[in-house]
Amino acid sequence: MSELLQQIVNGISLGSIYALIALGYTMIYGILRFINFAHGDVFMMGAFIGYYTAPRIVNLTGGNLLVAAPIVLVVAMLGCSILGVTIEKLAYRPLRARPRLTVLITAIGVSFFLEYGGQLVFGPDPKLFPTLIPSGSVINTEHIVIGTNSIVVIVTAFALMVLLRFIVFKTKMGTAMRAVSFDHRVASLMGINIDTIISFTFILGSSLAAAAALLYSSVYPSINPLMGIFPGLKAFVAAVLGGIGNLAGAALGGLIIGITETFVSGYISSSFRDAIAFSILILILLFKPSGILGRHEREKV
Amino acid sequence: MKKSLGILAAITVFTAVFSCGERESGNEILIGEYGSLTGTTATFGQSTHHGLELAVEETNNAGGVLGKKIALLVEDDQSKPEEAATAVTKLITRDKVKAIIGEVASSRSLAAAPICQQFGIPMVTPASTNPEVTRKGDYIFRVCYIDPFQGEILARFMYNSLGLTKAAILKDVKNDYSVGLAQYFKATFTALGGTVVAEQAYSEGDSDFKAQLTALKAAEPEAVFVPGYYIEAALIIKQARELNMTMPILGGDGWDSSKLLEVGGQSLNNTYFSTHYSADDTSAAVRNFVAKYSSRFEEMPDAMAALGYDAGLILFDAIRRAGSADAPAIRDALAATENFIGVTGQITIDEDRNARKSLVIISVEDGKLKYKETIQP
Amino acid sequence: MRFHKSAIALALVIGLSFLASLFESRLNPYYFQILIYIGINIILASSLNLINGFAGQFSLGHAGFMAVGAYTSAVMTTELHVAGNAFLNAPIYALALLSGGIVAAIFGLVVGIPSLRLKGDYLAITTLGFGEIIRVIVQNLDFLGGARGFTGIPKLANFFWVFSIVAILIFLISNLVNSTYGKTFLAVRDDEIAAEAVGISSTRVKVVAFVTGAFFAGMAGALYANFVTYINPAQFSFLKSFEIVVMVIIGGMGSILGVILSAILLTILPEMLRTVAQYRMVIYSLLLIVIMITRPRGLFVRPRFGRRDVATKIQL
Numbered sequence: 001m002s003e004l005l006q007q008i009v010n011g012i013s014l015g016s017i018y019a020l021i022a023l024g025y026t027m028i029y030g031i032l033r034f035i036n037f038a039h040g041d042v043f044m045m046g047a048f049i050g051y052y053t054a055p056r057i058v059n060l061t062g063g064n065l066l067v068a069a070p071i072v073l074v075v076a077m078l079g080c081s082i083l084g085v086t087i088e089k090l091a092y093r094p095l096r097a098r099p100r101l102t103v104l105i106t107a108i109g110v111s112f113f114l115e116y117g118g119q120l121v122f123g124p125d126p127k128l129f130p131t132l133i134p135s136g137s138v139i140n141t142e143h144i145v146i147g148t149n150s151i152v153v154i155v156t157a158f159a160l161m162v163l164l165r166f167i168v169f170k171t172k173m174g175t176a177m178r179a180v181s182f183d184h185r186v187a188s189l190m191g192i193n194i195d196t197i198i199s200f201t202f203i204l205g206s207s208l209a210a211a212a213a214l215l216y217s218s219v220y221p222s223i224n225p226l227m228g229i230f231p232g233l234k235a236f237v238a239a240v241l242g243g244i245g246n247l248a249g250a251a252l253g254g255l256i257i258g259i260t261e262t263f264v265s266g267y268i269s270s271s272f273r274d275a276i277a278f279s280i281l282i283l284i285l286l287f288k289p290s291g292i293l294g295r296h297e298r299e300k301v
Numbered sequence: 302m303k304k305s306l307g308i309l310a311a312i313t314v315f316t317a318v319f320s321c322g323e324r325e326s327g328n329e330i331l332i333g334e335y336g337s338l339t340g341t342t343a344t345f346g347q348s349t350h351h352g353l354e355l356a357v358e359e360t361n362n363a364g365g366v367l368g369k370k371i372a373l374l375v376e377d378d379q380s381k382p383e384e385a386a387t388a389v390t391k392l393i394t395r396d397k398v399k400a401i402i403g404e405v406a407s408s409r410s411l412a413a414a415p416i417c418q419q420f421g422i423p424m425v426t427p428a429s430t431n432p433e434v435t436r437k438g439d440y441i442f443r444v445c446y447i448d449p450f451q452g453e454i455l456a457r458f459m460y461n462s463l464g465l466t467k468a469a470i471l472k473d474v475k476n477d478y479s480v481g482l483a484q485y486f487k488a489t490f491t492a493l494g495g496t497v498v499a500e501q502a503y504s505e506g507d508s509d510f511k512a513q514l515t516a517l518k519a520a521e522p523e524a525v526f527v528p529g530y531y532i533e534a535a536l537i538i539k540q541a542r543e544l545n546m547t548m549p550i551l552g553g554d555g556w557d558s559s560k561l562l563e564v565g566g567q568s569l570n571n572t573y574f575s576t577h578y579s580a581d582d583t584s585a586a587v588r589n590f591v592a593k594y595s596s597r598f599e600e601m602p603d604a605m606a607a608l609g610y611d612a613g614l615i616l617f618d619a620i621r622r623a624g625s626a627d628a629p630a631i632r633d634a635l636a637a638t639e640n641f642i643g644v645t646g647q648i649t650i651d652e653d654r655n656a657r658k659s660l661v662i663i664s665v666e667d668g669k670l671k672y673k674e675t676i677q678p
Numbered sequence: 679m680r681f682h683k684s685a686i687a688l689a690l691v692i693g694l695s696f697l698a699s700l701f702e703s704r705l706n707p708y709y710f711q712i713l714i715y716i717g718i719n720i721i722l723a724s725s726l727n728l729i730n731g732f733a734g735q736f737s738l739g740h741a742g743f744m745a746v747g748a749y750t751s752a753v754m755t756t757e758l759h760v761a762g763n764a765f766l767n768a769p770i771y772a773l774a775l776l777s778g779g780i781v782a783a784i785f786g787l788v789v790g791i792p793s794l795r796l797k798g799d800y801l802a803i804t805t806l807g808f809g810e811i812i813r814v815i816v817q818n819l820d821f822l823g824g825a826r827g828f829t830g831i832p833k834l835a836n837f838f839w840v841f842s843i844v845a846i847l848i849f850l851i852s853n854l855v856n857s858t859y860g861k862t863f864l865a866v867r868d869d870e871i872a873a874e875a876v877g878i879s880s881t882r883v884k885v886v887a888f889v890t891g892a893f894f895a896g897m898a899g900a901l902y903a904n905f906v907t908y909i910n911p912a913q914f915s916f917l918k919s920f921e922i923v924v925m926v927i928i929g930g931m932g933s934i935l936g937v938i939l940s941a942i943l944l945t946i947l948p949e950m951l952r953t954v955a956q957y958r959m960v961i962y963s964l965l966l967i968v969i970m971i972t973r974p975r976g977l978f979v980r981p982r983f984g985r986r987d988v989a990t991k992i993q994l
Binding site for chain 1 (some may be wrong): 736792795796798799800802803804806807808810811814815817818825916920923927956957958959960962963964966967970971974
């Protein structure tokens, strides 16, 4: 029983991180109708931004993590936003009118560029991520241990999701985003500047990826330029699982994938870890392609 | 269809054109090295390379071998077995080396050994401990002990010295070394009367082990055996401590790297691992080596550096004894190596082309490596 | 008429490659290796071209089919081969190659059928998923060596096998493209609904494309396995699929010759760039991005219309 509880905690912790990344995918898909393959690598960049800036910032605040950590978070979010918007402007914008497949291939190209460029610049060897969350545990019994790590991850992820919801549903920009995802031609007729909205979406998505990266690296402190590949793919599956284009769905999908993966790893075998997400993907696409919370889109001739 | 023929012709011309740029080996003896200079086990390759470099420099400064200088050609295999195979093929067929030194990880040595054997070029692995490596052929040698020995000693240490009878194993299924070592450990441990209460697996490159550790914890082991490589080992130990698993954790020579302490930190207290030498050893040979190495590279040599150094010196000694830089002669001389005094001990190559050597156990206390004991074969 | 000409050319190439294989040992092993890799890559890229370029199904899991063929042949040849006996080994290897292709084709069927309902991005991700699932399955099968790989595969591949299969594949594709049946592929690629409307079974076209593409990828895998003598699942990951996709894209989806040339180019390039190997993938990806933005139809394809190159109505 205690093992079960512990696995559930492990799973929710992992799942929250996937959820944050999945939100980025789902927002970009909702607006631009394509899978931003490079999102997982923006996530990776967030981790490296954290790696290089955290020591300095922690030093400046004299080792006070409570003050330093949020600063590092903001810095990483800023960095990733700039990266995301730059990618959009340089690689995706010129292809706006082209078929989706072209952009998909370009996105794959950007993804590999970031990964292998990262290997060149940062070196391919794994690096140790600096401590941003003090170690220790909140609940520490013989049966179950909930570390400060897990609590911070879950609370931060939740807080960010609530913030996102507020932005998307209660602000002008958010409403404009939803309008563009609904029908971008009509939205532009209403006076909405599509380019601005798209950039804004990338800022939101990339910021969440940055946050996810800091959390992920705090729990799994070995970072390397290829670390974004699998979390990225799994988060994408999570987005599809929950219903692509649907925010709550992305969060739900992330949690489901995180928990399932942990359970399979612990009770069956960890070698199946990577295949789980894909198997879920194929099953969902076969039986309910619109995802758990998604709407079915009819293809018009 | 005619175009395909035209293309084939173009290819032939192309390849003929770039058949130039091969190295002249007049007054040099070309030795090849392949190792993981980058990738998940980068410190293995880098340390070995430094050790070997030191050996080459020393030898060349003292006049070289048979009147010629040693030229070392290095190829990076990125910690991947298929790259090891390509690297070795290139060193042999394109660069025409006379002998090859490499690799640390048994998986990579296993990929490269058949190629060296096929081309009749002697291969000396400094640190691969899986017994299969030297079975690939009579041109393959090693200067370290093998895993049946290592696994047996670790099992005895856990059972007899630490008095623990219930062990859990967490092995790396991506590496022959880990799987083999786990197997040998288990065999001796159960023969002594201990029980392996649980066994889980992971893949090199993974970063999350909480699921497997939670499952192991539920079986209530008295100790955990982690026969993997240093980065995953450090992460595993860290995450185990976070899950309140305070029992001793043991490992093999795959842990030997400066990164182990860097990544694991204080969570490494109450762990032990076996390796090939200790920098704290007071013998003259080791003191000497440590001094030379640390002034040259500004870091303390780990076991892989020491083994790289020894492998180089043994090879050069074999070439001297052979009296020629001919591959078959070098091979025979290597096979006849007896009582070579190396930094990692006294080395004699037996009839299986392995070395019979002693094993060192290191414990980690207070975030530092402490020499525990030496065990003779 | 055309068929006869190309049949003669086919026989010629097969004969030449047989002759060439007799003189293999004269050639420097390093360059020999490159030529073999060129052949294998041509097979991989052209078979993917069939799926991506001609039938318009964007598949990112091609390495999975290669893996299946590789392991099938590895197991068969290791069990059945007779050491040193070239005469007996020839039909054994032919059998292994065929089996590799057939087993891969079966997987092609398994992958192709669910893909029928998916389009564009979803199809791409699904095929990627299948490729990864195949890799993970192999990784967990201990008798295939698991994650540690399969060693000791007999080295049976040579010029003859590689280039005969190259010739057969090219023969097949070029005759297909110019036939009425081939036109149905293009119809499905260009506008599936319109094709259905004129009575073409898009299901059948897609399945045939996947199965045939997978078959040849499987044979390429079998050639690879029996050449490198050591395979492990990590060699058949998404990265490998991507490398093949790059060859097809740069060559021009749907262009037979373009894909061949780009396969040659992209085999030789990494070897020439060995000294700057770490820049290779960075260069590749930049190349890809630039090409997608400027010449999405591919480097070797004439930008506008061409009769041989089926670039008339590529939706790129």
